[in-house]
Amino acid sequence: xxxxxxxxxxxxxxxxxxxxxxxxxxxxxxxxxxxxxxxxxxxxxxxxxxxxxxxxxxxxxxxxxxxxxxxxxxxxxxxxxxxxxxxxxxxxxxxxxxxxxxxxxxxxxxxxxxxxxxxxxxxxxxxxxxxxxxxxxxxxxxxxxxxxxxxxxxxxxxxxxxxxxxxxxxxxxxxxxxxxxxxxxxxxxxxxxxxxxxxxxxxxxxxxxxxxxxxxxxxxxxxxxxxxxxxxxxxxxxxxxxxxxxxxxxxxxxxxxxxxxxxxxxxxxxxxxxxxxxxxxxxxxxxxxxxxxxx
Amino acid sequence: xxxxxxxxxxxxxxxxxxxxxxxxxxxxxxxxxxxxxxxxxxxxxxxxxxxxxxxxxxxxxxxxxxxxxxxxxxxxxxxxxxxxxxxxxxxxxxxxxxxxxxxxxxxxxxxxxxxxxxxxxxxxxxxxxxxxxxxxxxxxxxxxxxxxxxxxxxxxxxxxxxxxxxxxxxxxxxxxxxxxxxxxxxxxxxxxxxxxxxxxxxxxxxxxxxxxxxxxxxxxxxxxxxxxxxxxxxxxxxxxxxxxxxxxxxxxxxxxxxxxxxxxxxxxxx
Ligand SMILES: Nc1ncnc2c1ncn2[C@@H]1O[C@H](COP(=O)(O)OP(=O)(O)O)[C@@H](O)[C@H]1O
Ligand SMILES: [Mg+2]
Numbered sequence: 001x002x003x004x005x006x007x008x009x010x011x012x013x014x015x016x017x018x019x020x021x022x023x024x025x026x027x028x029x030x031x032x033x034x035x036x037x038x039x040x041x042x043x044x045x046x047x048x049x050x051x052x053x054x055x056x057x058x059x060x061x062x063x064x065x066x067x068x069x070x071x072x073x074x075x076x077x078x079x080x081x082x083x084x085x086x087x088x089x090x091x092x093x094x095x096x097x098x099x100x101x102x103x104x105x106x107x108x109x110x111x112x113x114x115x116x117x118x119x120x121x122x123x124x125x126x127x128x129x130x131x132x133x134x135x136x137x138x139x140x141x142x143x144x145x146x147x148x149x150x151x152x153x154x155x156x157x158x159x160x161x162x163x164x165x166x167x168x169x170x171x172x173x174x175x176x177x178x179x180x181x182x183x184x185x186x187x188x189x190x191x192x193x194x195x196x197x198x199x200x201x202x203x204x205x206x207x208x209x210x211x212x213x214x215x216x217x218x219x220x221x222x223x224x225x226x227x228x229x230x231x232x233x234x235x236x237x238x239x240x241x242x243x244x245x246x247x248x249x250x251x252x253x254x255x256x257x258x259x260x261x262x263x264x265x266x267x268x269x270x271x272x273x274x275x276x277x278x279x280x281x282x283x284x285x286x287x288x289x290x291x292x293x294x295x
Numbered sequence: 296x297x298x299x300x301x302x303x304x305x306x307x308x309x310x311x312x313x314x315x316x317x318x319x320x321x322x323x324x325x326x327x328x329x330x331x332x333x334x335x336x337x338x339x340x341x342x343x344x345x346x347x348x349x350x351x352x353x354x355x356x357x358x359x360x361x362x363x364x365x366x367x368x369x370x371x372x373x374x375x376x377x378x379x380x381x382x383x384x385x386x387x388x389x390x391x392x393x394x395x396x397x398x399x400x401x402x403x404x405x406x407x408x409x410x411x412x413x414x415x416x417x418x419x420x421x422x423x424x425x426x427x428x429x430x431x432x433x434x435x436x437x438x439x440x441x442x443x444x445x446x447x448x449x450x451x452x453x454x455x456x457x458x459x460x461x462x463x464x465x466x467x468x469x470x471x472x473x474x475x476x477x478x479x480x481x482x483x484x485x486x487x488x489x490x491x492x493x494x495x496x497x498x499x500x501x502x503x504x505x506x507x508x509x510x511x512x513x514x515x516x517x518x519x520x521x522x523x524x525x526x527x528x529x530x531x532x533x534x535x536x537x538x539x540x541x542x543x544x545x546x547x548x549x550x551x552x553x554x555x556x557x558x559x560x561x562x563x564x565x
Contacts, residue, residue: 091360164408171398171409177358178396182410182461183384289400 008137009253015140017248018147019207023225024232024240025153026200031234032173033193034086036094039101042222043108044198048074049205049214050112053121063125067206071199078195086194087187109216120213123206146207150241153200157237169193173235227275233288243286247274304369305331305465305497306352306388311366313347313356321347323521324366327499329465334491334498336508336529338538339518345501346393348518349467352499353390354380370465385412389463393470395450399443403434403453406442410460420460427456430486448479455483459490467499472507480504484511509533 023045030038038044051073055066081104089097127145131138160166172179172189179186208218228247232239251270258266278285306329313322322344329335337345350356351363352370357380367376375383398406407427411420428435431452437445442453451471458466468487472480488511490496502508509515509529517525517538525532532538 091358164411164413167401167405167408170401170405174398174400175396177355177392178398179409180355180358180380181353181384181390181392181396182457183381183389183412184409185381 004136006253008139009256010249011134011137011139012143013249013252014245015143015147015248016252017228017244017246018150018241019143019204019211019244020221020224020228020247021241021244022146022150022153022200022207023204023221024228024244025150025157025237026197026204027225027229028232028235028237028240029157029193029197029200031229033169033190034097035173036097036101037226037229037234038194038197039098039222040081040104040108041197041201041225042219043105044074044077044201045205045208045221046112046214046216046218047077047108047205048198048202049123049209049218050116052202052206052209053116053123053214057121067202071202074198074202075195078198079191081198082187082191082194086190090187105219105222109219113216118215120215120217122213123209125206125210127210142207142210146211149203149207150244153203154237154241157196161237165192224271227271227278231274231278231285233285235289236285236287239285239287247271250274303330304328305333305371306499307369308348308352309366309368311348311351311368312364313344313351313361314364315347315359315361317362321361321521322351322518325518325521325523326366327516327523329497329499332491332495332497333514334488334500334512336505336512336515337499337501337518338503338505338508338515338532340503343518344521345518346469347521349390349469349499349501352383352467353388354378354383355390355392384461384463387462387464389458389461389466391454391458391466391468391471394473395447395454395471397442397445397450397453397457399441401442402439403442403445403449403456404438406453406457407460410457412461423460423462427459430459430490431456448475448483451475451479451483452486455487463496465497465499467501469501470503471500472502472504477507480507484508487511505532505538 023041026041026044027038030036030041048070051070052066055061055069056063061069085100085104086097089100125142127142130141132141132144161170168184169189169192171184172186176186204221205218208221212218224247228243229240231247232243251267254270255267258270306327308325308327310324310326311322312320312324315321325344325348327335327337327348337348339345347361350359350361352368356362363376367374369375370383370386370388373386375386398409401409404424407424408420428438433449434452434456437449442450445453455468455471471483484507487498491498500508500512509532512529514528515532516523517532525535527535
């Protein structure tokens with residue numbers, strides 16, 4: 001066994017995994033407030049990338065301005081989604097909200113297709129494609145940057161959930177009725193969680209857009225992001241980080257050994273196996289909340 | 296004259312009717328007055344309409360697809376019948392809902408923080424918390440554990456403390472004694488009485504445990520089948536023969552007791 005090669009696979013897998021985490025954090029934010037996996041997170045990520053491109057390419061802004069401005073726009077869009085669509089569904093079965101997010105995803109994909117067409121555009125962040133050499137190990141710079149962004153967001157949200165607003169959001173996640181009873185605006189809280197998820201979508205959209213180009217395929221990140229979120233426990237930010245690393249490593253290392261045996265395509269099989277096994281064996285994921293037995 | 300009478304009630308609920316799902320008439324013209332600084336009990340058996348009455352006052356009906364189809368509610372002279380629940384909390388009405396629904400995954404300290412109005416300063420919040428921990432020393436001890444693992448009594452104290460952070464002038468409690476040992480009920484009711492005396496907090500207390508409730512309130516209403524069937528001072532209610540028999544009597548209601556209860560109750564309904 002070549003340990004250097006194995007470490008390279010593991011480290012690059014972990015970095016890719018953190019990019020899945022970056023996506024999954026958005027899913028967790030919405031799940032915490034609405035108890036529904038947001039199937040539109042892929043669509044939002046794609047729109048986030050398109051908005052950055054629109055500001056940077058079409059309006060000629062520098063990226064350092066276009067990205068934060070896109071975050072502001074998406075923050076507003078997140079609030080808007082709650083106001084226009086979700087609020088009407090309050091009190092309806094969760095499956096209806098789930099279907100709404102699916103519809104939203106289709107809508108967002110259709111809209112970008114209509115406006116920007118289907119040809120892939122490049123993000124051009126200016127990060128060098130020259131790999132970084134760490135000892136004997138080659139590491140992709142953009143993956144390293146993305147992993148850093150994921151960890152920075154992780155820390156930011158851990159801090160945020162200790163502020164008064166963050167605590168109110170966690171209260172909403174616990175009990176809508178009790179929240180209303182002490183004057184917490186559940187509607188605004190749900191809106192805020194969508195707004196934050198939309199900002200996370202910009203970060204994921206920029207990084208993933210740089211890696212694979214900006215087109216409708218960005219929305220397909222949902223599948224891996226959802227797998228990571230489920231493995232992490234759906235409502236745990238820490239879970240999303242740890243699960244991302246785990247999935248990334250298993251996928252990268254596993255595919256290296258399995259691909260020669262099955263003749264390629266084993267990455268998808270590994271992701272599918274992780275999702276199915278998690279749901280079957282550990283439905284609350286690694287760090288998911290169990291409902292506390294009443295004493 | 297009339298204005299003066301209005302000024303003495305912090306809450307004045309007149310002939311309120313509530314419909315759930317546009318069809319189910321849950322209360323049928325309930326009128327309740329709570330004097331400023333007073334303690335009032337709403338008594339009655341299961342399904343009578345007590346919780347619905349509180350939800351009509353706090354605005355939480357909307358969350359259960361209920362609405363007020365007739366009557367009006369005035370709080371401190373202002374018509375609040377159509378007001379949003381959140382606005383009512385800001386005005387000073389807080390409803391401790393049935394079943395001590397604390398935020399289970401938060402600590403007691405975070406439960407208190409969650410209820411703090413956004414405009415309340417940090418220092419003011421910590422003053423409020425200290426006051427609440429003084430009233431409920433048991434909570435102070437466990438302020439950083441997970442609220443879901445507190446005992447039933449502690450959770451009820453936390454639910455009350457959490458309501459107090461909103462700085463209400465009217466506190467409404469829905470069956471706070473349910474499932475608690477008598478010594479805990481006595482402790483919690485004692486604290487409520489103390490807060491009422493020291494801070495002039497008006498209290499509207501819903502209870503099936505009439506014996507305990509009538510010890511601390513000055514007046515009470517008996518609700519049956521969506522209507523007020525009796526209203527009087529605590530002394531008058533305690534000495535009323537029907538109340539004695541059905542709510543204060545035999546203590547642990549035996550089956551026999553319940554049978555009698557139902558046959559006699561018809562008298563009020565006719
Ligand atoms: N959310 C609801 N939807 C429909 N009917 C309800 C709802 N809540 C209560 N009811 C009905 O309204 C009546 C009064 O209930 P409630 O106010 O909870 O009584 P209490 O608190 O005195 O036990 C009951 O007949 C009950 O079944
Ligand atoms: Mg009730």
